[in-house]
Amino acid sequence: MKKVIGISLLAAFVGGAAAIGGYKLLEPSAGSAGITGLQNTYFANGTPRVSSTGAVDFVDAAAIVSPAVVNINTTFGESSSRDEMSIFDFFNDRNIRRSPRSASGSGVILTSDGYIATNNHVVDKASKIEVILTDKRKVVAKVVGKDPNTDLALLKIEEKNLPFVKLGNSDAVQVGEWVLAIGFPLNLQTTVTAGIVSAKARNIGILNQNQRTPTFEEMQEYRRSGVLPEARTNASIESFIQTDAAINPGNSGGALINVNGELIGINTAIASNTGFNEGYGFAIPVNLAKKILDDFMKYGEVKRGYIGITFKPLDAGDRDSLKLDDLNGLLVNSVVAGGGGDKAGIRKGDIIKKIDGKAIFDSPDLQERVGVLSPGDKVTLSILRDNQLKNVVVTLQELKQEAETKVASNKSAISIESLGATFRTMTDAAKAQRGVRNGVVVESVVRGKILDNYGIEKGMIVTHINDIPVNSPKEIEEALKKSSGEYVSVTTSPERGSTFKFAVPNVKR
Incomplete structure (x- = not known):
């Protein structure tokens, strides 16, 4: 009898070990499975209960998702991207603060082992990213990938057994259905607001300027001209879900969910004359986000x-x-x-x-x-x-970015001290691809210098200095020498077919 029991226990032990070993062998890696694959493997958040009226209760959806929405605090160096307020307040022409500071946003945990979705503008150029979990633990996050063309970023923290949000289907979202926005607005703790889907496929012209805040007049011009992001860049994608659920600064990167507790969007921006909620919020559809986030996990960048x-x-x-x-x-x-x-x-x-x-x-x-x-x-x-x-x-x-900025000679890059940047000559093919007749590529930008303070970044094109066409770093130098007065007019082409003119202080070289 004892022999039989011993054999049975041994068989059970061997069988259990084999099952665990087989699971581990078949367990998908982050890179191969992607966000959806990891969720299908690990998801265990449960199903929302149905209330007595037959409708899903907001209480259940909020309770399911709130533990997986986190506060993100970022610390910036002496030079950084726009602050979190300015991307929201895109109807106003606010000055971009460049002094050392910190900012706050939100994020959504997507997997139990610590992958977190947020907005690119929340973490862009941050020197330190700290995630505050719902149990008040603070952990440092690293950036897996970020994309200004969709304003998405993927972070990773080294934690296990985290609560996370189930991905929904944004294609199935209908205008008029109830949604909840969850995040950390205005330095408050976890906040849940309710509203409806007001519209889908909204293009508001906020991403197609390489994260530069447009003025009210520029927004009006975008609507009048009908010039599209793809027509300018073949890169920026705007097809926002619009909602009247209250979204405020600090909600960036937070969750927009349906009443089943499923993630349908990543909250990104509001239309406001004051910088605070006026009833128009915008979220990145989760179906678009899934593709971008999966690319981050597999390649570290977006393959478009x-x-x-x-x-x-x-x-x-x-x-x-x-x-x-x-x-x-x-x-x-x-x-x-x-x-x-x-x-x-x-x-x-x-x-x-x-x-x-x-x-x-x-x-x-x-x-x-x-x-x-x-x-x-x-x-x-x-x-x-x-x-x-x-x-x-x-x-x-x-579209290979290298092809856009291919240079005629590696020796053509020189530094323009007053502007704080280096430039490279463009080939005719590169100009045609970027939709410009003339211009030089910004090869690098010195932090804290003039062009950095005005949001000019590597890869952008400078086409004119004081309305003088430039095609080489030398021509920039010559145009600067002709500058008189307190300001220098600089025209740039952040994306295909677009140009923006602004004045920078005429600092003596």
Whole structure:
């Protein structure tokens, strides 16, 4: 009898060990599984209870998610990105503070082993990032990846068995449904606010300036001109979920959830004349965020696919000139030679009506769909040409940033002491790719110097000094010598097709 029991115990032990060993062998790594894979493997947050009225109670959704929304405190050096207030207050032309300081935002824990989603503007250029968990523990976080074109960042803390939020499906979100915003606004502790989804696929023009705060007049111009982020950069993606749930400074990077306690967006910005909530908040759709965050985990950077076109929304003037029955769709302004759109046969003047069978009403409809895909993926575009609708299949290509700033000679970089930057000459091909006729690439920026204080970063293009076209570092020097008065006018091209002019102090060299 004892022998039988011994054999049974041994068999149970061996079987258990084999099961554990097999689980560990099959357990996905962070890089291979991505956020969704890790959630499918580990998720154990439970299901919200249904109230007596038959609707999911806000209490349950808030209780499920709140422990996984964290406070993020950042410390900056002597020079840093904008403060957390300025990206919210994008209707006002506030001065950007550059003195040593700290800032506060929010983050969402996505996995039990410490991957946290937040906004790029919360952590950009921070010298130290500290995460405060709901049990008041403070842990230092490292940046896995960050992307100004979607304002997303992925952090990692070395902790285990953390509560985390289940990812939802932002494509299924409907206008009018209840949502909750959870974060740490105005230096308060965990705060939950409720509202509805006011709109989807909002393009508010806040990301396509390389994180520069637009003035009210510039915002009006964006709406008037209809020039799109992809038309400027083929990079920035804005297709926000708009909500009237109260969002304030400090909510950046926090959770927008549905009543089932599922994450549907990362809170990012508000439209406000005061810098505080006025009923218009914006969140990055979680389906777009998943792609970006997975890329961070796998590659440490975003791998984007591009159609290789510029476009604009149709307006009332196009109805008569193009003899259109409706104004839904995007008018192709230009096609990049050798790009995916060019190879698929798209031409200037085509009107894109659908992507993968889904109707296109405005730019975010196309941007968001392409934004969740990768180089090598295919999309089917329905285009209107000569009053006939036809489908074309486009293979998305990767835009290499190095190609944009390829230089003619490695010896062409010199330092302009007064501006605090180095510049490199551009090839004609690089100029064409960036949509500029002239300009030099910003090779590096010295922290605390003039251009850094005005938000100029590596990779941007300086096209004019005092309205004088420049094509080499030497020409910048010559243009600066001709400067008189207290200020120097500098024109930059942060992205394809866009230019911004501003005045910097005329410091003697």
